[in-house]
Amino acid sequence: MQETVIVLDFGAQYSQLIARRVREHNVYCEILPFSASLDKILLPGLKGIILSGGPASVYAKGAPRIDKKIFFTGVPVLGICYGMQLGALLLGGKVSSAPSREYGKTNLKVTDKTGLLKGLPNEMTVWMSHGDQVSRMSSDFKGIARTANSPYAAAYHKRLPFWGVQFHPEVTHTPLGKKVFKNFLYNICKCSGNWQMASYAKETIKKVREEVGNKKVICGLSGGIDSSVAAVLINKAIGKNLTCIFVDNGLLRQDEKEEVKNNIARHFKLKLIVVDAVQSFVTKLKGVTDPEKKRHIIGHEFISVFNQTAKKLGKVDYLVQGTLYPDVIESVSAWGGPTAKIKSHHNVGGLPKNMPFKLIEPLKYLFKDEVREIARVLGFPKRIINRQPFPGPGLGVRIVGEVTAERLAVLRKADAIVREEIEAYQSITRNPPPTGGLPINRVSPKRSGAGQLRLWQYFAVLLPISSVGVMGDERTYENTAVIRAVESTDGMTADWARLPYELVTTISSRITSEVRGINRVVFDITSKPPSTIEWE
């Protein structure tokens, strides 16, 4: 029987991350709304329940609550932040406003290393984000960790299998968070960890084959890892009835179209149609500066291209998209719950409501690194597996303000330089030349002393800000470009990458001397949260 852990979602920004952390330990995990009935939760194979965080205060009018019986089923329950507060409250504790809102990295003192905190150091960094906290526990509870502001930063119930943490073990800002999940899953829930991506791929192929039968399917293929994995899975399920469509929307990076065409021809046996739609995208975006409007226009335009292309293929019933879990959660709360909308990812919220196709989204419950794992299982070449993510709306979301053909050309050149220099730096760090063989103008990792860069994304952004500069003896009044580079494992949280000064210096001087229209380059030093990775 498949072992399952259920996350009950109280509207946390990071519920999906919790699911991801559980699956990372080879335990299947599903998310249900907090209001799910006990029958729905108590599935065969259920090994544990996790109560997510959430934006509400447990005392607020209409704050999400659960049936107290959940703590008495014998199945272990872990409450995170709001989930802990709710559990403590329902089981006789008191929650109140913290003396000061605790937000950000905080030092946790572990006072009892049993169960959930087994094997952890006496002190560790954790990520806090709460206004309320458990201020008094009933005598049934035992505190096992505290911070300067939270007397009960972690606790357990002495008679019931309920554990709670005030901090967020699911975000990478809690470096030892994985161990907390491991303890919950293996020490407390007694999972054996038998869930794997290979079985997910097999199941998906089978399900799609059953659902689609002999009908025709088109797939929007961008050449990125998500849509490529989605296309290859569907191709394995239905073969010749799948046609892939690559849209040149004018929002692509330098040389991207040729690269994608070559990759698809060389590595995947997919039926591919390439559509040139540059003109229509750029015309529709004329004069639009609002980021959400831009996303919607791009989403609609994609569907219109798919629609026109599909008409030439006869009756097409389905459209495949490589939508991932984070796209879903950041577009809308997946469950219509209270999660705040961050932005409309083009392949979710940006699509028109009355589409002529049914959607197939085989990766909708997966995170990027899980998709990479499937790609490995499917035998994708490393270069494609490690290709950096590129958003569906492309450079459209990396030009802040109006998107025009001229601004696209400027950004494309600046972006190519950022990528070229960082990739050159990475390849040098991987294969240092014996002596002095570095190309002129490229930085030496030895000199910079920095280790190898492990970047999730690195690109340029174009701002609608002109400022005065001086070039030769001339005054200039031109645009600003941003270097954005982040480290992340899933795109849900990210740290700005500490690129060596020499590397950013090279990028900056190349951009200002080679790209007409840019006279200032800045480096983004914000992480996610509080920023996002893209600028919009």
Ligand code: XMP
């Ligand atoms: P943000 O900017 O929200 O991005 O921190 C998180 C990750 O998602 C990518 N992204 C998108 N991917 N369609 C996509 O397929 C989109 O509309 C989209 N918007 C952002 C972004 O590049 C980052 O990796």
